Amino acid sequence: MSTAPVIQVTGLRKRYGSIVAVDDVSFDVQDGEIFGLIGPNGAGKTTTMECVEGVRQPDAGRITVLGLDPIRDVYALQHRVGVQLQEAHLQKRIKVSEAIALWASLYRTSVDPRLLLEQLGLEDKRNAWFMTLSGGQKQRLFIALALINDPEVVFLDELTTGLDPQARRAIWDLVRGIRARGKTIFLTTHLMEEAERLCDRVAIIDHGRIVDIHSPAGLIRRHCPQRSVLLTTDDESAEARLRALENVAVTRADDGVLTVQGNAADLMTGVIQCLADHRIRVTDFQTVVPTLEDVFLKVTGHTIRE
Amino acid sequence: MRGLWNLTWLEVKIFVREPLGFIGTVLIPVVLFVALGRSLGERVESSSRLQGFVESDFPIFVVMLTAINAVVSLVAVIAIYREGGILKRLRATPLRPHTILTAHVLVKLIFTTMTLILLALAGRRFYPVALEVPWVSFGLALLLTTISISSIGFLIASVVPTARFAQPLGSLLLFPMLGISGLFVPLEAMPAAVQGVAHALPLTYAVSLLRGIWLGDSWMAHGWDVLGLAVVFGLCTALSSRVFRWE
Ligand SMILES: Nc1ncnc2c1ncn2[C@@H]1O[C@H](COP(=O)(O)OP(=O)(O)O)[C@@H](O)[C@H]1O
Ligand SMILES: [Mg+2]
Numbered sequence: 001m002s003t004a005p006v007i008q009v010t011g012l013r014k015r016y017g018s019i020v021a022v023d024d025v026s027f028d029v030q031d032g033e034i035f036g037l038i039g040p041n042g043a044g045k046t047t048t049m050e051c052v053e054g055v056r057q058p059d060a061g062r063i064t065v066l067g068l069d070p071i072r073d074v075y076a077l078q079h080r081v082g083v084q085l086q087e088a089h090l091q092k093r094i095k096v097s098e099a100i101a102l103w104a105s106l107y108r109t110s111v112d113p114r115l116l117l118e119q120l121g122l123e124d125k126r127n128a129w130f131m132t133l134s135g136g137q138k139q140r141l142f143i144a145l146a147l148i149n150d151p152e153v154v155f156l157d158e159l160t161t162g163l164d165p166q167a168r169r170a171i172w173d174l175v176r177g178i179r180a181r182g183k184t185i186f187l188t189t190h191l192m193e194e195a196e197r198l199c200d201r202v203a204i205i206d207h208g209r210i211v212d213i214h215s216p217a218g219l220i221r222r223h224c225p226q227r228s229v230l231l232t233t234d235d236e237s238a239e240a241r242l243r244a245l246e247n248v249a250v251t252r253a254d255d256g257v258l259t260v261q262g263n264a265a266d267l268m269t270g271v272i273q274c275l276a277d278h279r280i281r282v283t284d285f286q287t288v289v290p291t292l293e294d295v296f297l298k299v300t301g302h303t304i305r306e
Numbered sequence: 307m308r309g310l311w312n313l314t315w316l317e318v319k320i321f322v323r324e325p326l327g328f329i330g331t332v333l334i335p336v337v338l339f340v341a342l343g344r345s346l347g348e349r350v351e352s353s354s355r356l357q358g359f360v361e362s363d364f365p366i367f368v369v370m371l372t373a374i375n376a377v378v379s380l381v382a383v384i385a386i387y388r389e390g391g392i393l394k395r396l397r398a399t400p401l402r403p404h405t406i407l408t409a410h411v412l413v414k415l416i417f418t419t420m421t422l423i424l425l426a427l428a429g430r431r432f433y434p435v436a437l438e439v440p441w442v443s444f445g446l447a448l449l450l451t452t453i454s455i456s457s458i459g460f461l462i463a464s465v466v467p468t469a470r471f472a473q474p475l476g477s478l479l480l481f482p483m484l485g486i487s488g489l490f491v492p493l494e495a496m497p498a499a500v501q502g503v504a505h506a507l508p509l510t511y512a513v514s515l516l517r518g519i520w521l522g523d524s525w526m527a528h529g530w531d532v533l534g535l536a537v538v539f540g541l542c543t544a545l546s547s548r549v550f551r552w553e
Binding site: 053055075078079083085087088089090091093094098101102103105106107129 | 392397
């Protein structure tokens with residue numbers, strides 16, 4: 001990596017009374033990547049992100065964003081970053097176009113508000129009051145507000161929480177579009193699927209501590225390399241044939257389903273080859289690839305929903 | 307102060323869109339003032355005590371009520387904005403915190419001014435007694451008073467935990483202050499202990515200043531009132547800037 005990281009966090013700590021929300025957190029975010037902070041509710045994601053945004057004062061640690069100190073240089077930084085806060089609201093009776101116009105007037109540079117609303121599919125909601133927007137529309141408005149100043153770094157805190165799957169997918173496409181325009185994106189989510197589909201790299205955070213940082217595929221390879229094939233067949237010889245494959249474990253369930261497990265990347269190829277070579281007829285074939293959920297369970301000892 | 311005018315104008319528009327926003331703040335006081343004034347006016351001839359009331363105390367009362375109402379609703383707006391996370395969202399922009407708060411004070415001042423101008427016009431036309439009042443001086447005195455009470459409003463807004471308590475608490479603190487401000491019962495007629503309390507309260511100085519200027523006193527005669535209001539403003543602003551919470 002030739003350029004310096006866009007965000008550098010070292011030894012960040014923050015407590016609320018006796019609750020330690022963030023405990024010695026360190027990570028870097030590189031130029032042009034989508035970096036995700038993932039973990040269950042209460043893990044310390046929002047606190048960490050708000051310290052980086054300069055909205056919250058850390059107790060200890062060093063943070064730089066674009067070479068600036070988020071607390072000391074907050075007004076300089078605000079012109080260069082875009083922020084979407086978790087659980088934000090606007091005035092009930094503010095119109096979409098008024099919110100965009102106000103935001104545009106606050107920054108030194110701004111993109112064309114009309115174009116932005118069009119890109120986010122809000123142009124026919126220009127004159128709607130904030131209180132009349134749906135959850136997805138509100139979220140898109142907040143993304144628009146975060147992009148109005150053509151920021152170099154965009155912060156997105158739980159941007160699809162509470163949205164239906166369709167709206168969620170639309171927003172994912174949008175975020176990819178933002179990265180395609182060369183922006184750096186720092187997001188948080190407690191949705192593992194979202195992290196896996198969207199992020200170039202993720203940091204897993206639990207109880208205020210970073211557990212591991214890598215690309216989603218890298219984390220899976222590192223912590224949950226095991227894949228499985230589940231198949232159903234009437235062929236009595238199948239179990240013995242599959243057992244003959246190298247580095248695999250085969251188990252048979254009560255209902256006759258065979259499970260073939262192994263760590264090798266070409267496990268599927270080996271199984272298919274074996275079935276073909278011995279002309280084994282299967283009536284059902286299913287592969288199970290580990291996800292970030294499995295990684296999370298493995299590294300923290302609990303599921304993300306606990 | 308970047309964005310102050312944009313934000314102020316926007317908040318004015320938003321306020322007008324609120325159900326009862328404009329009617330409740332601007333029209334109702336004017337209608338009440340005229341109706342009550344007229345019904346009292348019919349009996350003015352028969353009592354000189356009542357005449358004094360109609361000529362100065364009642365108008366001052368209405369003016370104070372308008373100002374206090376504005377401040378109570380300022381407290382409520384700030385509490386609602388804080389609870390809803392709106393203040394926090396605005397603070398994450400280049401808007402400076404004091405710009406956001408100043409905009410809200412300006413909005414209240416704009417509507418209070420509007421109410422008072424309408425009151426004055428309605429008074430000219432419908433009020434039972436003709437009044438010669440130094441309007442410019444009185445306007446200035448009123449501005450000073452409102453800004454000073456607003457700072458109390460900020461202090462209240464800084465400490466109320468939720469929006470639901472903001473409005474009642476504001477009323478609960480400000481209206482009793484008005485009760486012993488000397489407007490209804492002369493200060494000298496009150497028990498010594500109550501007098502002591504009254505002298506520690508800003509509304510007492512506000513009423514004394516407004517009534518004095520209304521009746522044609524010079525500013526010099528009310529130097530202490532002005533000082534009292536200024537001290538309250540300084541104290542409350544300093545305190546609330548220390549304890550104000552944005553979320
Ligand atoms: N303003 C606050 N006051 C007190 N405790 C807080 C506050 N904000 C967050 N917390 C606590 O800090 C911990 C981390 O919260 P948060 O950073 O919001 O986590 P996440 O965003 O991962 O859900 C939680 O235990 C939460 O209850
Ligand atoms: Mg959060």
